[in-house]
Every structure is written in C-alpha cells, then in structure tokens.
Amino acid sequence: MTAIKSLDELKKLREEALEKRKVRTGGNGVQVIVAMGTCGIAAGARDTMKTILNQIETQNLSGIIVSQTGCIGLCEKEPIVQVVMGDSPKVTYGKVSPEVAVQIMNEHVVGGKVVKDYMIETQ
Amino acid sequence: MREISLHLLDIAENSVSAGATDIQIRVHEDHEKDLLESVILDNGKGMDSETVAQVIDPFFTSRTTRKVGLGIPLLKAAAEICDGALTIQSSPGVGTQIIVKFKYSHIDRMPLGDLSSTFVSLLVAYPDINWFFEYTITPSDQAAPPRKFTFENQPFRDALAGCSYSEPTILGYLREFFENGIHEVEKPLTQVNV
Numbered sequence: 001m002t003a004i005k006s007l008d009e010l011k012k013l014r015e016e017a018l019e020k021r022k023v024r025t026g027g028n029g030v031q032v033i034v035a036m037g038t039c040g041i042a043a044g045a046r047d048t049m050k051t052i053l054n055q056i057e058t059q060n061l062s063g064i065i066v067s068q069t070g071c072i073g074l075c076e077k078e079p080i081v082q083v084v085m086g087d088s089p090k091v092t093y094g095k096v097s098p099e100v101a102v103q104i105m106n107e108h109v110v111g112g113k114v115v116k117d118y119m120i121e122t123q
Numbered sequence: 124m125r126e127i128s129l130h131l132l133d134i135a136e137n138s139v140s141a142g143a144t145d146i147q148i149r150v151h152e153d154h155e156k157d158l159l160e161s162v163i164l165d166n167g168k169g170m171d172s173e174t175v176a177q178v179i180d181p182f183f184t185s186r187t188t189r190k191v192g193l194g195i196p197l198l199k200a201a202a203e204i205c206d207g208a209l210t211i212q213s214s215p216g217v218g219t220q221i222i223v224k225f226k227y228s229h230i231d232r233m234p235l236g237d238l239s240s241t242f243v244s245l246l247v248a249y250p251d252i253n254w255f256f257e258y259t260i261t262p263s264d265q266a267a268p269p270r271k272f273t274f275e276n277q278p279f280r281d282a283l284a285g286c287s288y289s290e291p292t293i294l295g296y297l298r299e300f301f302e303n304g305i306h307e308v309e310k311p312l313t314q315v316n317v
Contacts, residue, residue, distance in 0.1 A: 007282045010296060014283050017290040036248070038194040041133050042124050046237070049244045057294045066289045068248035070140060 020062050030064045030109055035080040037071030043078035044097065051098040052081070055105040064109065077120055083108055094120040124197065126236025127161060127225070133194040134163045134221055135245055139252065141167025143218065147255040150238065152227060154263035159207075159225045159232065166218040175211050198223055205229035239301040246276065246297060250288045253277050260308050272304040 034040070034049045049068070056064055074080060077094030081104060084090045091114055093104060100118055107113050124130055131148055138146045143165035151160045170178065178195050199209035206226040213219040225232045242256050254276040261269040286293065 006300065007278060010279065010282045010293070013292045013296055014286040017286050017292050020290075020292075034244075034248075036132065036136055036244070038133050041129050041136075046129060046132060046240055046244055049248075050237075050240050053243065053247060053289070053294055053298070056289060057291045057298065060291045062290060063287075064289055065287060066247050068136070068244070070136060 017062070029084075029086065031082075031084040032064060032066050032109065033082040033084070034066070034068050035070070035072055035078060035082075036068040037075075037078075039071050039075035040078045040080060043075075045079040047098050048079045048081060048096050048101050051101040052105060055102060059105075059110070061105075061110065074120065080120075085109075085112065092120050093118045125233055127159070127223075127233055128236040128238045128241040130194070130198045130201075130223075131161060131163065131238075132241045132244060134198075135241075137194070138163065138165035138167050138219065139249055141165060141169070141219065143167035143252065145253045145255075147257070148242075149255075149257040149259070150235065151259045151261070152235075153259075153261045154227065155261050155265065157227045159227045159235070161223050162220065164218065164220045169215040169217050169219055170211075170213040171215050175213050178211065195221075201225075201231075201233060205232045239298070239305050242274065242301050243294075243297055247288045247294070250276075250280060258305055258308055270308045272308045274301070274304070 032052055034045055034052065036045050036049070049066075052066060055061065056066070069082075072080060074094065079096045081093045081096040081101065082090050083093070083104065085108075091108070093100070093115065095118060096104065100115075104115050104118070107115050124133070131150070135146060135148060145166045147162070147164040149162045149164075151158075153160065179199060180196065195209070195211075202209045202223050202225050206229055207224040209221065209223045211219065211221050238258060246254060254274070256274040257271065259269055259271045283293065288294070288297065
C-alpha cells in the first residue's frame with residue numbers, strides 16, 4: 001500500500017522535475033563519471049559519489065547525468081572523477097575526496113571553471 | 124575495504140561489466156542462525172568453471188587495464204576468517220550467483236556499513252538495470268517476525284518515464300526511501316542493543 005502511494009508521489013516529483021528542467025537547462029548536458037572499480041571503491045569512491053549526489057540534491061542542480069565506470073588504470077590516483085561539459089573535452093580529476101568533490105561541483109560543474117589543482121593527465 | 128556494503132558494490136560492478144540486465148542483491152542478518160549472508164545474482168554472460176576457479180585466485184582478472192583483481196579474493200578471505208565462506212556458481216550464457224557468509228557475532232566481522240549509499244549509487248549510475256534489493260533481519264527471538272525491506276527498480280523506472288534519476292527531487296526521494304526503509308528494518312534491533 002505504501003509502495004503505491006510512494007509511486008504516485010514519485011510521479012508528481014517527476015512532473016515537477018521535468019518542468020524545472022525545461023526552464024533551467026538549454027540542453028547541453030553535463031556528465032559526471034565516478035570510477036567505481038575495486039581500486040576506486042577501496043579508496044573511497046562511494047563517499048565521493050554520495051557527496052556529488054548530495055550536492056545535486058541540496059543545491060538543486062538539474063540536468064546532470066551521473067554515471068560510473070570501472071578501473072581506468074590509474075589506481076594510485078583514485079578516487080577518480082571525470083566531468084564532461086557539453087562539447088568540451090573530458091576532464092579527469094584524481095584524489096577526489098568528498099571535500100574536493102564539493103569544490104569540483106561548485107567551480108567546474110556550476111561555475112564552468114576547471115579545478116586545475118586536481119586535474120590529472122590521462123594518457 | 125572495511126564494509127560489506129562496499130564489497131557488494133564492487134561485486135555488482137562486476138555483474139554490470141558482465142552485461143547483466145537483471146541483478147539481485149539480497150542481504151540477510153539471521154540472528155537465529157548467527158549468520159550474515161549476502162547473495163548477488165545476475166543474468167550476465169557467466170563464466171565457465173575454469174574461469175570461476177581463477178576468479179578466486181588473486182592473480183586473475185578479466186579486466187584489461189590491469190592484470191590483478193583483488194575484490195573477490197579479499198572478500199573470500201575476510202569471510203573465511205569469520206567462520207564463513209564465499210561460493211560462486213556460474214554458467215556461461217546464464218549468469219552468476221555469489222553467496223558470501225559471515226558468522227554474525229564473529230569479532231573480526233566487518234560491519235555491513237552504508238547499504239543505502241551502495242544501493243543509491245548503483246541505481247543512479249545504472250538506471251536501466253532491473254535491480255532488486257532486499258534486506259532482511261531475522262531476530263534471534265523466534266517469536267518476533269523477520270523484518271524486510273525490498274526495492275524493485277522496474278516500477279520506479281516506469282513511474283519516472285524517462286526522467287533522470289539524478290534530478291535533485293528524484294534523488295532526494297530515492298535517498299529518503301532507502302535510508303528510511305533500511306532504518307525501519309534496523310530500528311527495533313538497535314533499541315534492544317542500547
């Protein structure tokens with residue numbers, strides 16, 4: 001019974017979310033990718049992920065796609081987070097603690113400015 | 124890794140990599156049997172018996188970026204230290220089932236940890252997978268009924284009808300749903316312990 005009630009509630013939230021998205025985003029997607037291989041998880045990637053989701057929720061950031069990937073071969077730099085803004089090239093960050101994740105969300109995802117201190121070279 | 128829920132996240136990532144569309148994670152704290160049992164079941168590409176044997180070995184991995192995979196061997200060792208076990212059943216083209224058991228009261232047993240974060244991370248990252256999550260506590264007092272929290276992704280995904288899981292209001296909803304649901308299962312036990 002509660003499940004049905006909660007699904008109705010979810011549908012209502014969906015309508016609100018879609019309305020808000022129409023207003024807020026011009027269609028250029030932002031993608032945030034958290035590396036969640038064994039090495040990433042052991043280094044704290046789940047807390048990093050939780051912080052990113054928490055930032056989206058508390059700062060009401062609409063239109064961001066959050067996904068996960070496996071080990072990308074830079075285990076010593078974990079937790080690793082990648083940010084893709086529209087057509088710009090992918091930016092890879094290393095040693096992304098929850099504090100650094102907040103900084104990346106504020107300065108890069110919201111502010112559009114790459115956080116150079118934590119950027120790593122991938123290749 | 125210091126939490127069972129982190130290991131569950133790790134194993135579920137393997138299921139995703141194996142191309143699974145249906146993944147179940149079931150956790151059972153059975154105080155009657157003094158057992159903490161977790162089951163991860165997927166319909167991914169599966170493994171032959173030779174590969175299963177190698178997965179248990181720390182110097183085997185199917186990953187291409189690095190040649191050593193430690194997730195499963197570490198969990199197996201942790202379970203065995205706690206009078207438990209880790210077993211893998213798998214067949215190519217059908218899927219894989221991993222069962223890991225710990226003696227609940229063993230002093231070295233790692234905590235279950237933040238199960239809610241594990242579930243929410245997987246859902247948001249892989250919304251198209253038919254996740255099924257279950258968390259059950261069977262109290263030691265046989266007169267008390269088991270308490271259970273379950274989540275099935277499909278009805279949620281249908282209700283969202285294409286709206287992203289990472290929209291702020293939806294995220295808030297999911298987080299509360301899991302935190303409250305898991306808390307409800309744990310609550311009576313915590314009161315007894317305190």
